[in-house]
Amino acid sequence: MVKEKDIWNVLEKIRDPELGVSIVKMGMIKKVELKGDxxxxxxxxxxxxxxxxKEIEDSIRSELSRIEGIRNVEIKTTAKVLPSRRILPEDILPSVKNIIAIGSGKGGVGKSTVATNLSIVLAKSGAKVGLLDGDIYGPSIPRMLGIKEPVRTDGKKLIPPEVYDIKVISIGFFITEDTPLIWRGPIISGALRQLFTDVDWGELDYLIVDLPPGTGDIPLTLAQTLPNAHGVIVTTPQPAAYSIAMKALMMFKKLNLNVIGVIENMSYFICPHCKNRVEIFGSGGGKELAEKLNVSFLGSIPLDPEVRIxxxxxxxxxxxxxxxxxxxxYFDVARRLAGKLSMISFKLLRS
Ligand SMILES: Nc1ncnc2c1ncn2[C@@H]1O[C@H](COP(=O)(O)OP(=O)(O)OP(=O)(O)O)[C@@H](O)[C@H]1O
Ligand SMILES: [Mg+2]
Incomplete structure (x- = not known):
């Protein structure tokens, strides 16, 4: 007769493929129920x-099926996102577990498009996600998400509109497209701070922050406002990509923000007619770049006219x-990003 203890013994030996730690020791197994076989x-x-x-589920299934007397293995997988940042008492966003700032060394590389699609994909997986458009001179997120209705307030805080299951806030909600902002530094940093503190974000697993282009004052101010965030750099595969990405990396470093990886956008071209893949700048550039910068490569997104349309x-x-x-x-990149954050969280938890 199989006993529950036998099941635990087998589970104990299964390791998380990335961390190499037993899934039982990691506290991942919440319940074991044995009924006959x-x-x-x-x-x-x-x-x-x-x-x-899938890898973890497959290991559990195959290892348990090997036990004599077990014929049926049913697995229910749930998830609880852990914080990958130290949340101090004075934190301005205490109920936000992970903050990810998306930056680049120059404009137009696809930060906002990446930030938007990644946010949606993370939410589709079941996570609670917020998207903050930090581009106060050229907010593009409201248009990308087709948000037109004004932001409501409950008298105390702003209620961020929800689309595709993500909560969104943007300066674009408070100005019209033809009123350019001419605010000076201190007002800008005040306004940016308000996007965090005066918005009812609720509990969030991931808050994605779309940074303005370049490495100037505003991205710096914004990144400074973010408590214990992680940075992600978006690059394109041009020959000058290295020096541009380096600028972004230096910006994050200057602020003591940990850069977790690089995403290469417009990596290869998907022909809209034949759907063939054309490697305009050769392949493997993004990966090499990430290696040179000594950060993880989170994946490449093709140049596809449908993305823009x-x-x-x-x-x-x-x-x-x-x-x-x-x-x-986008799904692959989101999974890699979430995996990377999980590893950071786990290490943080143990330290
Ligand atoms: N993978 C892609 N394939 C095709 N078009 C893309 C792709 N990614 C972004 N674009 C297009 O490129 C343009 C610039 O993208 P986006 O606005 O996301 O860049 P950005 O880095 O946020 O720019 P800015 O620096 O001005 O904020 C947009 O028209 C967008 O639709
Ligand atoms: Mg942008």
Whole structure:
């Protein structure tokens, strides 16, 4: 007769593929129920977008099926996102577990498009997600998400509009497109701070912050406002990419923000007619760049006219065409990003 203890003994030996630590020691196994020759397992991951979800489930299933007397293994997987940042008592966003600032060394590389699609994909996986448009001179997120209605308030705080299950805030909600902002430094930093403190974000697993282009004052001010955030750099595969990405890396470093990785956007071209993949700048550039910068490579997004068209229409491609190559790329990048944050969280928890 199989005993529950035998099941635990087997589970104990299964390791998280990335961390190499036993899944039991990590506290991932929440329940073991044995009924005759059937066993029911409840497994809690550190992110619903876990890149190793299938691998872990497969290991549990195959290892338990090997026990003599077990014929049926049922696994229920849930997720509870852990904070990857130290949340201090004076933190301005105490109920936000992870803050990810998306930056670049220059404009127009696709930060806002990446920030928008990644936010949606993380929310689709089941996480609670907020998206903050930090581009106060050229906010593009409201248009990319087709948000037109004014922001409501409950008298105390601003209620961020919700689209595709993400909460969104942007300076663009408070100005019209033809009133350029001419605020000076201190007002800007005050306004940016308010986007964090005066908004009812509620509990968030991930807050994605779309930084303005370049490495000037505003991205600096904004990044400074973010308590214990992580940085992600978006690059394009031009030959000058290295020095541009380096600028972004230096900006994050200057602020003591930990850079977790690089995303290469417009990496290769998907021909809209034949759907063939054309490597305009050769392949592997993004990966090499990440190695040179000594950060992780989170993946590449193809240059696909549909990405731009869907953004222009206010329905991002991961919604309008979730099976496209570009959407799959956003899903992969989101999983890698979430996985990376989980590892940081786990190390933080142990330290
Ligand atoms: N993978 C892609 N394929 C095709 N077009 C793209 C892709 N990524 C972004 N674009 C388009 O490139 C343009 C610039 O993108 P986006 O606004 O996201 O860049 P950005 O880095 O946020 O720019 P800025 O620095 O001005 O804030 C947009 O028209 C967008 O639709
Ligand atoms: Mg932008």
């Amino acid at each position: 059937a066993v029911y397992i409840e497994c809690e991951l550190t992110t619903p977008a876990c890149p190793l979800k 869907s953004s222009d229409e206010g329905v991002p491609i991961v919604i309008s065409n979730p099976h496209s190559e570009a959407s799959k790329a």
